[in-house]
Amino acid sequence: MMGWIRRFFAKPQAAPDAPPKPLVEPELPAAGNPPANEPDPFAAFLPFQIRPLESADVSKLISVFRDAIQVGTADQYNQAQRDAWSQAQSHDSLISLLSEGETVVAEWDQELVGFAQRVQDCINMIYVHPDSARVGIATLLYQHLEDGARVDGVSRLTAYVSLTAHDFFQFMGFNSEGEEQADRGGVSLTRHLMRKSLVTN
Numbered sequence: 001m002m003g004w005i006r007r008f009f010a011k012p013q014a015a016p017d018a019p020p021k022p023l024v025e026p027e028l029p030a031a032g033n034p035p036a037n038e039p040d041p042f043a044a045f046l047p048f049q050i051r052p053l054e055s056a057d058v059s060k061l062i063s064v065f066r067d068a069i070q071v072g073t074a075d076q077y078n079q080a081q082r083d084a085w086s087q088a089q090s091h092d093s094l095i096s097l098l099s100e101g102e103t104v105v106a107e108w109d110q111e112l113v114g115f116a117q118r119v120q121d122c123i124n125m126i127y128v129h130p131d132s133a134r135v136g137i138a139t140l141l142y143q144h145l146e147d148g149a150r151v152d153g154v155s156r157l158t159a160y161v162s163l164t165a166h167d168f169f170q171f172m173g174f175n176s177e178g179e180e181q182a183d184r185g186g187v188s189l190t191r192h193l194m195r196k197s198l199v200t201n
């Protein structure tokens with residue numbers, strides 16, 4: 001069974017006011033993970049719902065975006081970088097960005113816990129709230145977008161990937177084509193250019 005499925009079913013239910021607990025399950029050997037491009041047979045049994053973005057989601061989505069950056073990327077980016085990244089999009093510019101392409105959100109117990117966007121052949125955004133990390137939410141969001149890309153006849157997906165998300169995209173079958181610097185309000189952030197072919201040989 002995949003590591004994240006095992007962690008999910010082992011996840012302790014925190015009291016409402018308790019701080020989030022780190023998940024410290026032992027790692028599964030690599031042989032326990034199926035190939036990244038196989039559909040997950042357990043997805044249908046999970047309590048997450050993936051659905052299209054609705055206008056009522058925007059405030060919650062912005063708070064997921066900011067928390068995912070401020071908390072979720074703290075091991076890879078310093079405070080100035082996280083501030084520049086999380087504030088690079090104003091409320092209005094984020095709404096305008098979200099209206100492009102396809103944006104889907106993940107709900108868990110009626111709470112919006114993540115979102116992702118594809119514009120043509122580019123996975124533009126994928127963010128999961130740190131309290132809901134490593135239980136497979138980004139996997140389900142991404143799989144939804146990849147399915148849509150295949151239906152649209154996209155042959156190769158591109159993503160500009162944070163250092164934090166590199167291993168996630170690699171797990172999804174992307175390869176890094178190298179690092180580059182992104183500018184966010186005059187602050188430089190290292191990221192990977194990653195691509196995945198959707199064409200089977």
Ligand SMILES: CC(C)(COP(=O)(O)OP(=O)(O)OC[C@H]1O[C@@H](n2cnc3c(N)ncnc32)[C@H](O)[C@@H]1OP(=O)(O)O)[C@@H](O)C(=O)NCCC(=O)NCCS
Nearest residue numbers: 003004072127128133134135136137138139162165167168
């Ligand atoms: C990257 C991100 C979207 C992943 O979301 P997630 O829901 O925790 O990812 P999943 O649970 O679906 O992870 C699936 C697999 O990806 C890999 N993975 C995900 N996050 C990882 C991490 N931080 N370190 C190493 N591997 C990771 C693992 O192989 C994981 O499987 P496992 O848990 O069984 O080991 C989330 O951490 C996030 O929002 N990060 C901050 C914002 C960001 O950088 N977004 C991307 C912008 S390009």
